[in-house]
Amino acid sequence: MKVEAKMLLALGTFFGIMCAVYWNWSLENAGGVMMFAGMLLCFLPGLYYYWWSRRMPTRPEDNPQATREEGAGVVGAFPGTSIWPFVLGMGAFTIVLSLVFGIWLLVPGLGLAAWAFLGGTSEGRRGGQH
Template identity: 35%
Template sequence: MRAEAWIFGALTIFFLVVTPIYWFSSHEPAGTAALLLTFFLVFMITGYLGLISRRIDPRPEDRKGGEIAEGAGELGFFPPHSIWPLFCALTVALIALGPVFGWWLMILGFALGAFTCTGWIYEFYRKEHAH
């Protein structure tokens, strides 16, 4: 995590330098506010990664003498293909089109949304992917 903290630290310094330059060159409040908020966001991420890097043991890529083989092994569970994100996106489209074409379409979208979200959440408890 230390390398990531340094990367975000460099971005923090970049936004700290660029924000006043942008303000003095353009006097635009919207862009300056966006750059200022981006500075605070990157500063927050830098602080979080810096604190986490002190609490956990260094990963192989964080140490100078770390070997590639030390990072071998299972990285986690990566789900296979799923059709449920498509159905959830279509449901959101129905809900968004509800105020345009009629509130009944929005109500139908919420009903289908309950079904599709439930299907997406519980897809690994049924059929071939069941635990």
């Protein structure tokens, strides 16, 4: 976890320096703001990972000498199949089409999205198909 954190913090630091140089030199605000936000976007997860990396034991994937057995156990819960991403995708499609062809398309679009949120969430709760 330390390498991940340091990578993000290094990128954030570089963006910070670049932002300071650019903003002071050019006095142009759009780029300055966007670079500043880029720095924050690296520091936010970077600091979180750094904070955790000092509080957790070394994971098997961070230990160069780890054996296969150290990774034994459950990796995570993965869905076998799920229809809800497709339903949500169609909902998003319909919502975007409402921007072009008429606001009434928002009704079926948001309906599909809401249906997909409910379906997907309850699938995650009760455990879906294999």
